[in-house]
């Protein structure tokens with residue numbers, strides 16, 4: 447007997463088929479909902495109320511919004527117009543904010559700390575010591591296996607900084623290389639020399655960290671298959687345990703977006719980017735790199751970014767600093783953010799002069815009801831390659847994955863996931879490749895509408 451395919455399953459399948467056939471490459475997914483869906487939280491809630499139920503474990507993220515230059519593609523929250531005084535004041539404000547949160551959450555076990563940016567390595571060794579001391583004072587229960595990660599750029603990786611970071615317990619260093627081609631690098635707005643880049647790599651190797659990650663970008667202006675493969679093979683030759691390969695994202699207000707409007711011919715299309723992705727995945731697999739997500743590959747036994755694993759499994763994340771986001775159990779929130787210079791400086795100055803009190807109301811955020819929490823769980827776990835019904839049931843008081851039967855059936859029918867003996871959904875290579883498309887199937891209409899209405903500043 448033939449059964450008719452339910453309409454919504456057909457919808458999910460049709461959307462998936464269309465996206466795969468059209469080589470659609472939506473934005474890389476690393477959170478849900480994205481910050482573009484954040485709005486003033488109503489009714490107002492205080493920080494203390496939002497975190498009242500926190501037990502057990504915690505991820506920490508510290509944002510350092512300073513860079514020596516803004517790269518052509520970058521809309522991360524940062525300024526290049528900071529003075530030494532502003533950085534000092536920022537570190538002092540971080541200390542106050544950390545102490546305030548320590549009073550609320552200092553009983554939790556910290557399972558990861560990620561210092562990101564911007565370019566955190568614009569901080570001096572002593573400023574890093576100040577920040578780490580404040581964190582350890584406020585959060586005395588650091589897990590002995592905690593991942594402690596710091597990001598930086600090649601022109602700021604001095605031996606003095608790296609040695610201090612190592613002494614402070616940092617075990618993961620991440621550096622943006624983006625491209626090893628000099629012309630591509632210049633066009634991307636990164637003004638350091640190839641020699642500086644090699645020196646940074648050498649210093650990182652000499653100081654020695656358990657996990658070194660390098661970021662590369664494909665799809666930059668003028669980039670060719672050959673220059674990309676050169677960047678990739680040279681980078682892997684440096685011996686990192688993890689590499690992160692981003693397809694370039696064109697966002698409003700960026701130099702690269704304007705360049706593409708004028709010189710579309712200088713950029714590869716999404717199909718060509720997917721071709722480079724395929725070639726890179728196969729090349730890395732031959733060299734012992736396991737795929738952790740669409741962008742991340744590692745030779746470590748575990749995933750090359752433990753904070754993401756813990757976050758996606760439901761461990762809350764406390765974001766510190768201007769531009770950082772926090773993911774409490776049911777509420778995500780953060781400061782305002784911007785790309786333009788005056789708005790960005792206003793937000794950083796606001797953070798510096800802020801009193802940081804537990805009874806202050808949240809600014810921008812998003813309250814996740816149970817449906818949104820379930821969507822988040824599916825999107826983020828699938829992005830790391832595996833959705834386990836047992837973990838889902840544990841998280842949602844015995845619930846099954848039936849709410850997403852149509853989406854999951856569509857993924858099976860289109861060869862994006864397989865179901866293993868334990869009943870877990872595991873991404874196939876095709877599923878990894880289209881994991882950003884898969885995420886869109888699980889997004890709620892509410893989040894979709896909020897993200898569409900967002901206007902960048």
Ligand SMILES: C[S@@+](CC[C@H](N)C(=O)[O-])C[C@H]1O[C@@H](n2cnc3c(N)ncnc32)[C@H](O)[C@@H]1O
Nearest residue numbers: 519520563564565598599622661692693694695
């Ligand atoms: C905070 S930065 C890394 C550290 C340091 N600021 C640097 O650039 O060397 C984060 C990474 O996100 C990636 N990234 C940022 N904007 C991007 C975009 N529009 N498209 C693709 N990747 C992007 C880059 O690879 C960058 O290394």
Ligand code: SF4
Nearest residue numbers: 513516517520563564
């Ligand atoms: S890619 Fe890194 S260095 Fe460049 S602007 Fe963004 S955060 Fe700063």
